[in-house]
């Protein structure tokens with residue numbers, strides 16, 4: 001079976017960057033609704049950016065232990081929620097949109113147990129662990145810690161860029177990859193050339209499998 005690695009470009013704050021990510025072929029676009037981030041936007045910005053996104057491109061809202069009322073207000077502009085804090089499985093299940101759970105790869109994290117706990121998650125997003133920082137660190141982690149078979153699709157995040165995403169896909173074979181800092185020239189300011197290069201490297205990462213399957 002031909003399995004194309006999906007791509008999410010996260011931390012979009014500007015119309016031009018939304019357009020660049022869509023034009024490059026991104027499958028999903030991420031909007032950081034957490035005000036503690038330099039990439040954070042408010043619900044009004046979300047509405048404006050989300051309105052530019054065409055059909056078949058998934059609009060993902062990123063939250064960190066935030067008020068469900070705020071999540072509810074944002075939901076009409078989103079297709080999927082990305083939960084980056086200590087949200088419990090019960091909290092996640094109470095939300096008005098499908099969701100993915102972000103897990104930071106701290107030492108000793110049992111991914112099989114997490115997949116069983118977050119049974120309603122559409123995928124697990126795995127990110128680097130840095131104490132006190134909920135995500136978007138620009139750091140990688142040891143990809144060999146990801147088990148080959150997990151009960152949930154894996155979205156690989158953390159320090160990815162055009163320079164290492166091919167290697168990451170070869171090592172992990174994730175369902176999707178997620179990038180923020182690696183396609184920017186400043187936090188929240190994307191670089192269209194880096195976005196295009198990232199997408200190109202993802203496509204180039206499995207040509208032999210594609211040819212064998214066609």
Ligand SMILES: O=C(O)c1ccccc1N[C@@H]1O[C@H](COP(=O)(O)O)[C@@H](O)[C@H]1O
Nearest residue numbers: 010037134135136138158159179180181
């Ligand atoms: O981007 C942020 O500022 C952010 C803040 C809080 C939680 C998550 C955040 N970003 C997510 O972190 C990963 C990895 O980002 P990077 O590629 O290493 O910069 C990704 O899922 C971002 O969406």
